[in-house]
Amino acid sequence: MANLTWLYAKAALTGFTRRGSSLPPDVRTARVSVDREHLAAYDRVCGFGVREELPVTYPHVLAFPLQIELMTGRGFPFPLPGLVHVANRITQHRPLLAAEPLDLRVHVENLRPHERGRQFDVVSTASVDGEQVWVDVSTYLRRGGGSGGTEPGDRPEPPRPTGVWEVGGDIGRRYAEVSGDRNPIHLHALTARAFGFRRAIAHGMWSKARCVAAFEGRLPAACTVDVRFKAPVLLPAEVDFSASPTGAGWRFALWSERPHLEGTITG
Template structure:
């Protein structure tokens, strides 16, 4: 994780001077193999069991350093501090075995207006021997004041009218952000300590959005098909420590799920 530490330091020192109207065409290609010990730690913190296949969210962790490298590289128009991770969509074409080496391709795409600023995608594709097996699209928002731009291009999952009936409740410890940071490499200060989070306007440290997504999918373990897509919108931060309610319900071709406390934190859909 040393490289990520250097990248975060670079972002803190140079990011606030960044201005621009276009995304660079830079890409990153890496080849990775899964460390079973690291995977076991990830599974433990996210609630997955031990299996011979990767959780659908795990390749996101393998590509995270490359994603940060693009967002701290030459020509990137926004400071990394202050970017808001608003959505994530993953499509798995088939299960990925733990033993399979992966080729990851990471690119920036689709800078577009948002009603609160501008948003863009970080697209990570995983292939095995030239076969695309997995695609991850993370959407980030750069807020700006006084804009009347159109809403996001991707439609959100159907919103609940009120809090859904919970099927489980989870108590989240105050060190959850640090534990997930240890396995994901995402050491954004807002997830690590309350004091750092307060500097960015949060009363306490907040959970990682991708931990929230992974924990929800762990609740479906054993029921998911080999090929499916899972699309989530991150609605409001989950404060640590805290307690959240998880709910799920079947749809015609999958499931809908949500995390709530006094407000919605995450809403998502799984499509076969």
């Protein structure tokens, strides 16, 4: 797969020249085998137990280099810096095991208006022996040129917490090591300030994985985990995690002074 350090440098150098009104039809593919040491490191950073079964969020980091390669490729209309990851939905059709090689495929689709700009989906899939077993849809927002939204109403009451988590100031660097996502907004306060953040912020996909880890042992074999990313988690932080059963599965959220993440798990 492509070198992520080079791709981030390419994104910084070419970002000002990217213009366009459509998404490219390009597809990126790769066959990957799970490195168990890497899997164990991911498990530790995100709060999972070390097991042969892959966390439902783990294939996302395997597909991430292909996603970045596609979004820095010729014909992609938006600069990578400034894209906001606003949602992620993962559907797993059956448990995946570390011994299974995965055939990954990534494409982009569904460019559409948003009240604050335009949004699109990066779709990643994993197949085993020709059978699609895992689908990840990451929705990104490109700000600018939107219609504007309605005035926000009263801030909703936070749900009652079922856990309180201390998030260390180094979690951005630790997750960057296992995910390859070394966006400077996650690494240090100094580099985050250059992009308008008071402190470094946690990766959205770390926040999602940490929430999913709280359900370990309770997830159905086939499930969909759908989240909306709200406000960033400024590091270090103390955050409240809440989970409540629904008729179809679970609802969960991550809060501090404001909501950071809201999600559902359905079987």
